[in-house]
Structures are given as C-alpha cells and as structure tokens.
Amino acid sequence: MTVELVLGPVAHGGFVVGRHDGKVLFVTGGLPGERVSVEVTERGRRYDRARVVEVLEAVPGRVEPPCAIASECGGCDWQFADQPTQLDLKTAVVEEQLRRLAGIDWGGRVEAVPGGLTGWRTRTRLAVDDEGRLGFRARRSHAIVPLPEAGCLIADHAPYDDATRVAEPRAEVIVAVGTWADTCLGQKLGIGPDPVRQQVFDRTFEVAADGFWQAHREAPEVLTRAVLEGLEPQRGESALDLYCGVGLFAGALIDSGCRVSGVETGNAAVALARRNVPEARFTAAPVERALRDFPDSVDLVVLDPPRKGAGEKVVRAVAGMAPRAIAYVACDPAALARDLAHFADHGYVASDIKGFDLFPMTHHVECVAILRARG
Structure with missing residues (x-):
C-alpha cells in the first residue's frame, strides 16, 4: 500500500515519524517536514513501518546519496542528508x-x-552471497546487497579483493584496514596482521582482527x-x-x-x-x-x-x-x-x-x- 503524508520529527533508529489514518508510521528515506509518498512495508498493532518511494516536496538539507546502493543497503540511514542536517537529526x-x-x-x-562523511570506517562486517560477492544485509532482512563497483564509501580503503578470493557463500566477513577475518561457522581465516596495531597518542594497542575497536579512525x-x-x-x-x-x-x-x-x-x-x-x-x-x-x-x-x-x-x-x-x-x-x-x-x-x-x-x-x- 502507498500513501501520501507529511513527515514529522526524527525518531531513534534512523526513522522519521509519520501518521496516516490515526496510526504511527516509522518511515525510512525521508526528512522531517517533507511531503512524501511512502510504501508500507510492515504492519503492526501499534505502528507500521514504511519507506519513502517518492519525495514530493523536499526540505533544505536533502542531497543526492553518493552511494549507488544507499536505498537498499541497511548500513547507512542518512546519505540523503547533508552534514549539518545529519548533526541536527542526531542532536x-x-x-x-x-x-x-x-x-x-x-x-x-x-x-x-x-x-568528513566518507572513508572513516576502519572495520566493516560484510556478507557473501551465493555467487561469492561481498555485500551488506538489506535493512531488516537477510537478503545480501552486493557492493557497488566503488566499494563501501564509508570504509577506509578495505582490501575487498583479497577477502573475495577465499570467501565462502553465506559467510560473514570482518574487514579491517590492512587485514580481514572470515568467521563463518567458527573458522577464522585471515590476510594481513592479526592482531592489528593501533596508535592512540603515545601508546600502541594490539587488537584482534575480529575483536572490538572503535570503528571511526x-x-x-x-x-x-x-x-x-x-x-x-x-x-x-x-x-x-x-x-x-x-x-x-x-x-x-x-x-x-x-x-x-x-x-x-x-x-x-x-x-x-x-x-x-x-x-x-x-x-x-x-x-x-x-x-x-x-x-x-x-x-x-x-x-x-x-x-x-x-x-x-x-x-x-x-x-x-x-x-x-x-x-x-x-x-x-x-x-x-x-x-x-x-x-x-x-x-x-x-x-x-x-x-x-x-x-x-x-x-x-x-x-x-x-x-x-x-x-
């Protein structure tokens, strides 16, 4: 079902709140104040979920997403907003x-x-589809969206080619700057150093290739x-x-x-x-x-x-x-x-x-x- 509405305030989780026929919709792909056409994707007793299929009246701050899979991938929520608008939304x-x-x-x-907004992420978790292509999970789905030719724009020069060489279909792959680890079914393969060395002020830290470290460099x-x-x-x-x-x-x-x-x-x-x-x-x-x-x-x-x-x-x-x-x-x-x-x-x-x-x-x-x- 497709409905037309004016979007209200931002909500936690990358959504903007809309209302239709007295029911709340949590909408992706829109900005507060925009008039949009949305498709209802999930129905619930208290609220529905929806996604923008057409922007009828945009607000200042909307930009063209730089990534070819921005509307499909579940990783980025606000690629269609400029930086000041993103900061406003998060605030x-x-x-x-x-x-x-x-x-x-x-x-x-x-x-x-x-x-800036791109090239900041030092580690990324990807999936491998049945054809051996690296990609990301779609929003609220197990479906895999293959990486575009340019790779992931928010990643910091990750070695995708090396990872693809031995990745198994349906594997989960953690790619870090200078290394990667395939953790499918408990096995751990790798290319590059493990642990990875990170410099913070005057101290050097060693971090496992698949261990926790802050994502932004x-x-x-x-x-x-x-x-x-x-x-x-x-x-x-x-x-x-x-x-x-x-x-x-x-x-x-x-x-x-x-x-x-x-x-x-x-x-x-x-x-x-x-x-x-x-x-x-x-x-x-x-x-x-x-x-x-x-x-x-x-x-x-x-x-x-x-x-x-x-x-x-x-x-x-x-x-x-x-x-x-x-x-x-x-x-x-x-x-x-x-x-x-x-x-x-x-x-x-x-x-x-x-x-x-x-x-x-x-x-x-x-x-x-x-x-x-x-x-």
Whole structure:
C-alpha cells in the first residue's frame, strides 16, 4: 500500500515519524517536514513501518546519496542528508532520549569530528552471497546487497579483493584496514596482521582482527580526550575501567598517573589488554559477575558498556564505591538515558554530556557523560 503524508520529527533508529489514518508510521528515506509518498512495508498493532518511494516536496538539507546502493543497503540511514542536517537529526534524537528517559534537558549539540562523511570506517562486517560477492544485509532482512563497483564509501580503503578470493557463500566477513577475518561457522581465516596495531597518542594497542575497536579512525583519540577532560585524573588516584576492551581508557589513565584496574568479559581481549597496558591490572569476567570483587572505594570510574547499557545493578555498585567522578561512554543514547536515570536514583548526576558524530551517514551517535555526586 502507498500513501501520501507529511513527515514529522526524527525518531531513534534512523526513522522519521509519520501518521496516516490515526496510526504511527516509522518511515525510512525521508526528512522531517517533507511531503512524501511512502510504501508500507510492515504492519503492526501499534505502528507500521514504511519507506519513502517518492519525495514530493523536499526540505533544505536533502542531497543526492553518493552511494549507488544507499536505498537498499541497511548500513547507512542518512546519505540523503547533508552534514549539518545529519548533526541536527542526531542532536534531536539525543535530546529526546535524555528528556524522555532521564528527565534531562540537554542543551548540547552533536559535534562533527575530523575526516568528513566518507572513508572513516576502519572495520566493516560484510556478507557473501551465493555467487561469492561481498555485500551488506538489506535493512531488516537477510537478503545480501552486493557492493557497488566503488566499494563501501564509508570504509577506509578495505582490501575487498583479497577477502573475495577465499570467501565462502553465506559467510560473514570482518574487514579491517590492512587485514580481514572470515568467521563463518567458527573458522577464522585471515590476510594481513592479526592482531592489528593501533596508535592512540603515545601508546600502541594490539587488537584482534575480529575483536572490538572503535570503528571511526578518529574515535579512540576523540573519546579518550573527552574522558580525560571530564575526569581530570590526578596522579596517584585509583581508577576502575569497566568494559575495558583491550585497554584504551586504562592506558590513558595509567599515563595520567593513576592506579588502574580493568574488567572485560572476553579472555582474548583481556590478554591483549595486559600486553597493551602492562602497568594496569585486568580481570576477565562479565562486569555483572565481577561486582563482588569491586573495591570498597575508588576515585574514578570509566564505563564503556555494550549497546544495551550497564543496567541498574552495575550502576548501583559503581555509585556504592563513591567515586569523585564517573565517565560513561555510550554508543546508544537510549541506553545512556536509562542508566543516567539509574545513577540519579543513587545520587549521581551528569555535569556534562557531549555527543560526537563518530558514525557519519548512519543514525548511530557516541556520547560521553561525566557524572559527579549530587551536591
């Protein structure tokens, strides 16, 4: 079914809200204020999903997508918006999530970072179709959209030709700058170095080719700088780095003169963290299970949880250590808002929240919140 409507505000997840016959539609491919024709793609009891099939009246900020598969691929949400408009959309989402879920009136703005809208992504997850072609999953689908001839425009010079040479149909391939790993059915093949070496300020980090590392090439330094500026670590202070990965923030705190302990679920990541930051102590365990081993008190805490957030149990334990400052690094504004509400229940409020556009062209946004005990 195709309907005509005027689009309303942006919603979390790369959608714009529309209404038809009293029912909410979450629409992809449009911008707030545009008059469009949309095709309803999924029906639900409370709302439907739809996609723009024709823009009848565009708004300022709409541009021609630079990628040939932008309308099919599930990776990029906002290729049809210029950079100021993308920043406006992400700012509106962060504002709405903080206000609705945490009762916080945020007066900030999501900031652009160096590097522009394309060529920023250092690792990409692709699929292989039945003909051996690399591609991306379509939005909300297992269908594979083959890469265009120019490759992925947001990727940072990934070696697609090498990956294609041995990729099996229906495999999932992680391509990183200088390397790649095929993780289909548990097997791991590779071309290039593994682990990969990453330089952040004066410290070198080793990261598994298929392990976690910030996707944007500028992200490690942007986020580390925001954490350090917010915490203002003092020499001799104790610090806890939760969800520490391979030790990015632990390394920065050590270099600031702190005594640091880190916690991360994966044994492989912790082994690399110990190599990357030998001056710190690391524990391999889920953070929720490591709560009983938290110190009675600590000066500083950094949390960089997965997309679902830390949750009330972890928040309560962190607040119970009475740190003088907490840095919360979040890749999902809804999870951040929920956890900030939990922190408020336990006496900690955000003194500063910054948003960074570390995922240009997509709906994703990274935030850093600095929390202190309520005065």
